[in-house]
Amino acid sequence: MELNKVTQDVLNVIDSYGFKQEGAYNLRLNGMAVCHGDSRHIQIVKKADKAGIDIHISGEAKDEQVHIPVVMSKEGIDVVYNDFYIEDGADVTIVAGCGIHGEGCSETRHDGIHTFHVGKNANVKYVENHYAQGNGTGKKVLNPVTKIYVGENSVFTLETSQIKGVDSTERENYIELAENAKLFVTEKLMTHEDQTAVSNMDVYLNGENSSARIVSRSVAKGTSRQVFHPKAIGNNLCHAHIQCDSIIMDEAEISSIPEINARHIDAQIIHEAAIGRINDEQLTKLRTFGLNAEEAEAVIIENFLK
Amino acid sequence: MELNKVTQDVLNVIDSYGFKQEGAYNLRLNGMAVCHGDSRHIQIVKKADKAGIDIHISGEAKDEQVHIPVVMSKEGIDVVYNDFYIEDGADVTIVAGCGIHGEGCSETRHDGIHTFHVGKNANVKYVENHYAQGNGTGKKVLNPVTKIYVGENSVFTLETSQIKGVDSTERENYIELAENAKLFVTEKLMTHEDQTAVSNMDVYLNGENSSARIVSRSVAKGTSRQVFHPKAIGNNLCHAHIQCDSIIMDEAEISSIPEINARHIDAQIIHEAAIGRINDEQLTKLRTFGLNAEEAEAVIIENFLK
Numbered sequence: 001m002e003l004n005k006v007t008q009d010v011l012n013v014i015d016s017y018g019f020k021q022e023g024a025y026n027l028r029l030n031g032m033a034v035c036h037g038d039s040r041h042i043q044i045v046k047k048a049d050k051a052g053i054d055i056h057i058s059g060e061a062k063d064e065q066v067h068i069p070v071v072m073s074k075e076g077i078d079v080v081y082n083d084f085y086i087e088d089g090a091d092v093t094i095v096a097g098c099g100i101h102g103e104g105c106s107e108t109r110h111d112g113i114h115t116f117h118v119g120k121n122a123n124v125k126y127v128e129n130h131y132a133q134g135n136g137t138g139k140k141v142l143n144p145v146t147k148i149y150v151g152e153n154s155v156f157t158l159e160t161s162q163i164k165g166v167d168s169t170e171r172e173n174y175i176e177l178a179e180n181a182k183l184f185v186t187e188k189l190m191t192h193e194d195q196t197a198v199s200n201m202d203v204y205l206n207g208e209n210s211s212a213r214i215v216s217r218s219v220a221k222g223t224s225r226q227v228f229h230p231k232a233i234g235n236n237l238c239h240a241h242i243q244c245d246s247i248i249m250d251e252a253e254i255s256s257i258p259e260i261n262a263r264h265i266d267a268q269i270i271h272e273a274a275i276g277r278i279n280d281e282q283l284t285k286l287r288t289f290g291l292n293a294e295e296a297e298a299v300i301i302e303n304f305l306k
Numbered sequence: 307m308e309l310n311k312v313t314q315d316v317l318n319v320i321d322s323y324g325f326k327q328e329g330a331y332n333l334r335l336n337g338m339a340v341c342h343g344d345s346r347h348i349q350i351v352k353k354a355d356k357a358g359i360d361i362h363i364s365g366e367a368k369d370e371q372v373h374i375p376v377v378m379s380k381e382g383i384d385v386v387y388n389d390f391y392i393e394d395g396a397d398v399t400i401v402a403g404c405g406i407h408g409e410g411c412s413e414t415r416h417d418g419i420h421t422f423h424v425g426k427n428a429n430v431k432y433v434e435n436h437y438a439q440g441n442g443t444g445k446k447v448l449n450p451v452t453k454i455y456v457g458e459n460s461v462f463t464l465e466t467s468q469i470k471g472v473d474s475t476e477r478e479n480y481i482e483l484a485e486n487a488k489l490f491v492t493e494k495l496m497t498h499e500d501q502t503a504v505s506n507m508d509v510y511l512n513g514e515n516s517s518a519r520i521v522s523r524s525v526a527k528g529t530s531r532q533v534f535h536p537k538a539i540g541n542n543l544c545h546a547h548i549q550c551d552s553i554i555m556d557e558a559e560i561s562s563i564p565e566i567n568a569r570h571i572d573a574q575i576i577h578e579a580a581i582g583r584i585n586d587e588q589l590t591k592l593r594t595f596g597l598n599a600e601e602a603e604a605v606i607i608e609n610f611l612k
Contacts, residue, residue, distance in 0.1 A: 234581075248568045259563040262554045262581040271579040275540075275568040 001035045003027075010071045010099035013163065014129040017065065017095045024066040026053055031078040042066050042092070052081035052113075055094075059087035059119070070098040072108050075138055079111045088119035088151070097129035098144075100165070102136035109141035116147065122154040132165030139167045147174045150181040152207065161188035161305075162197065171199045177238075179207035187216040188305045191224035191252070201230045205238035205267065212240040219301050220252035231259040234267025244273040247304060249297075307341045309333075316377045316405035319469065320435040323371065323401050330372040332359055337384040348372050348398070358387035358419075361400075365393035365425070376404040378414050381444055385417045394425035394457070403435035404450075406471070408442035415447035422453065428460040438471030445473045453480045456487040458513065467494035467611075468503065477505045483544075485513035493522040494611045497530035497558070507536045511544035511573065518546040525607050526558035537565040540573025550579040553610060555603075 001021070003011070007029060011019045019025070024042035027035050033053065036044050041061035045054045055066060072078060086092065102108045118124055126148075132140035142162070150156045162169060177183055183203060191197050203212050212232060220226045232240040246254045260269040278300055286296035307327070309317070313335060317325045325331070330348035333341050339359065342350050347367035351360045361372060378384060392398065408414045424430055432454075438446035448468070456462045468475060483489055489509060497503050509518050518538060526532050538546040552560045566575040584606055592602035 246568070248571055248573065250571065252571070253567070253569045255565065255567040256577070257563060257565040258577070258579070259561065260579055260581055261559070261561040262552070263559045265554055265556065265558070265583050267554065268582040269580070270582075271562070271564070271577070273564070273566055273577040274575070275566055276574040276576075277571050 006073050006101050007071050010101055010131070010133070011069055013131050014097035014099040015067060015069050015095055016127065016129065017067070017093070019067050019069055024064070026068045028068070028070040028080065030072055030074045031076065039064065047081065050081055051079060052083070055082065055084045057084065057086045057090045057092050059089040061090045061092050063091055065093045065095060067095045069096065070110055070112065071101070072098070072110055073101040075102070075104040075106045075108050077107065077109045079113070081113045084114070084116045086116065086118045086122050086124055089121045090119070091123040093125040093127065095127045097127070098142055100132040100134070100140045100142070102132060102134040102138055102140045104136045104138045106138040107141060108138055109143070111143045111145070113145040114147070116149065116156070118148070118150045118154050118156060120152040120154060122151065124154070125157040126159070128160045130162040130166055130169065132167070140165060141168045142166050143170045145172045148176070150175065150177050150183060152178045153180045155182045157184045159186045162190065164190055164192065167195050169197045173201040175202065176204045177207055177210035177212065180209045181207055182210070183212040185212070185214040189218040189226065190301070190305065191226055192221040193224060194222065195224040197225070198227045199229065203232045203240065205232065205234045205240055206236060208236045210236065210238045214242045216244040217305055218246045218254065219249065219305065220246065220254050221249045223251045225253045227255045227257070229257045229259070231261065232269050233261045233263065234269050235263050237264065237266035238268070240269040242271040246275045247278050247301065248275055249278060312379050312407050313377050316379070316407055316437070316439070317375055319437050320403035320405040321373060321375050321401055322433070322435065323373070323399070325373050325375055330370070332374045334374070334376040334386060336378055336380045337382065345370065353387065356387055357385060358389070361388065361390045363390065363392045363396045363398050365395040367396045367398050369397055371399045371401060373401045375402065376416055376418060377407070378404070378416055379407040381408070381410040381412045381414050383413065383415045385419070387419045390420070390422045392422065392424045392428050392430055395427045396425070397429040399431040399433065401433045403433070404448055406438035406440070406446040406448070408438060408440035408444055408446045410442045410444045412444040413447060414444055415449070417449040417451070419451040420453070422455065424454070424456045424460050424462060426458040426460060428457065430460070431463040432465070434466045436468040436472055436475065438473070446471060447474045448472050449476045451478045454482070456481065456483050456489060458484045459486045461488045463490045465492045468496065470496055470498065473501050475503045479507040481508065482510045483513055483516035483518065486515045487513055488516070489518040491518070491520040495524040495532065496607070496611065497532055498527040499530060500528065501530040503531070504533045505535065509538045509546065511538065511540045511546055512542060514542045516542065516544045520548045522550040523611055524552045524560065525555065525611065526552065526560050527555045529557045531559045533561045533563070535563045535565070537567065538575050539567045539569065540575050541569050543570065543572035544574070546575045548577040552581045553584050553607065554581055555584060
């Protein structure tokens with residue numbers, strides 16, 4: 001189907017891999033699945049009982065992609081349930097994300113509740129971008145819920161980023177790791193004006209030799225407020241490393257409340273967090289190259305969030 | 307007054323500076339202030355309205371000490387309120403601490419609620435040791451509450467340690483720092499058997515150029531449970547560094563939930579936490595010197611908590 005300019009523009013921002021109506025894909029527009037395609041190894045099935053889709057990924061899938069972006073260009077609340085069934089041995093990249101284009105005066109909200117059932121020996125990359133634009137005064141809200149069950153010997157990479165424009169977000173992540181399962185999380189978050197962001201992430205290292213590496217980077221500008229609450233629970237011989245770095249600007253406020261909980265003698269968990277202002281030396285250096293204050297700041301922030 | 311052997315033994319453990327009935331001191335035994343002395347610059351006044359004492363420390367005090375240990379060798383609950391008024395420019399070391407000798411089958415509990423009002427340009431060191439012994443089946447419980455208000459340009463050093471034998475502890479610390487005030491905290495905690503320990507510490511960096519350095523080290527053995535919740539709130543140009551390191555042994559559980567909260571662009575707050583098992587290499591090395599497993603473990607733990 002042909003997409004209008006607003007939809008295409010938003011898609012360009014939220015799908016960094018490039019959204020095409022090819023292979024396995026599903027585009028949800030204003031609360032409706034408007035187009036979808038399957039591939040040989042990936043089937044997308046509309047749920048019968050509620051809004052959302054089931055995505056079945058075969059163990060035959062190797063280096064394949066599935067794109068399931070959501071665009072909201074009309075006001076309203078959209079709650080959707082997507083379940084991923086990833087078979088043993090699959091190797092897949094899932095590109096999700098939600099973009100809001102808000103021109104109205106009432107709320108535009110998307111709550112994506114995603115559950116991943118990952119088999120053994122699989123390799124899954126899940127990329128999720130959140131973004132909002134438009135001059136409407138109505139709040140642009142995204143409340144994603146992500147539940148991930150990672151099977152034995154599987155690797156799950158979660159890249160989540162909220163680029164800009166989202167007035168309010170409450171992010172819930174719940175992850176369970178089986179034997180030898182590995183989790184890599186990269187979280188990037190920028191808030192500005194009077195935006196608020198809450199990010200909760202609970203990682204249960206249940207299996208022997210499971211491991212988690214979580215890196216969270218955030219920038220808070222204006223009078224925005226951010227709260228991070230990552231939690232690593234070691235129930236077995238396991239390794240976890242959580243690192244949260246934040247830059248605070250203007251009148252913003254950042255709270256970082258990492259929790260490490262060792263319930264096993266061989267659980268090894270490390271956490272590091274730092275909140276500070278933008279690096280003045282870098283700022284000065286860039287300004288000697290002729291950049292103005294705003295440009296220099298933008299370069300540093302972009303680099304920090306890279 | 308003459309002290310019996312049990313009291314003296316407990317005092318030897320909890321007062322590492324050596325308790326003497328000289329200078330400024332107050333000994334509380336089984337819920338009663340049994341002896342006390344003032345010094346030229348330090349006056350101890352019994353409270354009229356409730357259990358406890360007011361300790362007035364003059365700005366003339368230089369490199370002086372005051373000892374206010376508590377010993378409980380009888381079952382029961384003792385709640386005591388001690389208030390410290392420390393004048394501008396005072397330089398003092400306050401040695402507190404509580405030791406329980408429990409032989410009975412009902413609870414022995416001491417709740418010491420200490421409040422420190424520290425003036426400007428003062429230097430205060432507060433040393434607090436908690437310890438319990440005795441074969442009684444009654445729970446030995448210590449719930450200290452410590453509130454500290456540190457004035458401009460003052461330095462407050464808090465050394466708190468729970469050595470052994472305490473079945474249950476809930477520690478509450480609340481600290482406010484004014485302009486240029488500096489806080490140094492060293493917390494040491496060891497739990498064994500089925501003991502539980504909760505340690506909450508809220509540090510408000512309110513004044514410009516205030517700083518806090520918090521180091522917490524703990525060892526959990528047996529089936530003991532520890533929860534740490536240090537919190538640094540930066541309300542001004544300030545620096546805070548929190549470091550929590552824990553060794554987990556046997557079937558123990560440790561939870562570390564540090565919270566860093568920057569509410570000012572020039573608040574710079576760093577946190578590091580690590581939970582892991584005892585260092586195997588060190589263990590092996592010590593055993594090659596002829597130490598058995600238990601001895602080697604004891605040496606490593608002692609070093610870690612030093």
